[in-house]
Amino acid sequence: MTTSAGDNRLWNDYFSEDPTFPPHLFRRRFRMYKEVFMRIVDTLSANVPFFQQRRDAVGRLGLSTLQKCTAAIRMLAYGSAAGAGDEYLRLGESTSLSCLTNFTEGIIQLFGDEYLRRPTPEDLQ
Template identity: 45%
Template sequence: MAVHRQRRATLGASSSRRPNSQPRMFIQRNPLEGHERLWKDYFAQLPIYLPNVFRRRFRMNRDLFLRIHSAVVTHDDYFVQKKDVSSRLGLSSLQKMTAAIRMLEYGVTTDLMDEYVRIGESTARLSMKKFVKAIVSILRSPTSNVIARLLEVGQRCGFPGMLGSIDCMH
C-alpha cells in the first residue's frame, strides 16, 4: 500500500499519467489509407458492402448517415479535413464521424478505432466529444408548433401524449 502511494506521488495527482521518462509514441498511421478503405467499403458508387451491411454496422441507413455527416461538418469545422504543416491531408470527416458513431453504438474503446479507421486514441476521443456536442447543439429544443404537430401525429397513430413517453414521464 505504501509503495502504491509513493509511486502515485511520484507520478503526480493521477496514476494514469505516464512518467516523463516515457515519451509518447508516434505511430505512422497513413490516414489516407483509412479514408480510402472506408470510402471503398461503404460510400463509393459501387461499395464493397451492400446497404444491408451498412445498416447493420452503423445502425442506420447510408442516407441518414450522410445527412448527419453534412450537418455535423457544417456545424463544426473540426470535422473538415485539413492539411498539416507539411501539406499532408489529415483525417477525413468520414473517419472522425465513423470512429465517434462506432464507439457510441458498440461501446468500444478508442484504441479499437485505430486498426480500421486509422485514428489515434486521443483523436478518436476528441472526435466523439465534438460529435456529441455538435449533435446536441443541432438538435435544439423543439418549438411549440413542432410539439403540437408531434402530439397530433401521435394522437392519429394511437399514441396520445407520446412526448411524455419519450422522456419516461408517463
C-alpha cells in the same frame, strides 16, 4: 488531393459508387441508414470546424469527416474502446475520444432542438 489509407478503405467499403459492403450491412454496422449518416456527416462538416478536413503544416491531409464521424458512431453504437479504430480507420485513442466529444456536442447543438426534446402530447399519441 491524396487521402489516407484509412479514409480510402472506409470510402471503398461503404461510400463508393460500387461499395464492398451492400446497404443492409451498412445499416447493421452503423446502426442507421446511410442517408441518415450522410445527413449527419454533411451537417457536421458544414457547421463544426473540427469535422472539416484540413491540411497539416507540411501539406498532408488530415482525417476525413467520414473517418471522424465513423469513429464516434462506432463507439456509441457498439460501446467500443477509443483505441478500437486504430487498424481500420487509422486513428489513435486520443483522436477517437476527441471525435466522440466533438460529435456529441455537435449533435446536441445542431439537432438538439428537433430531436432531443421532451415528447409533446401529439408525439405520445
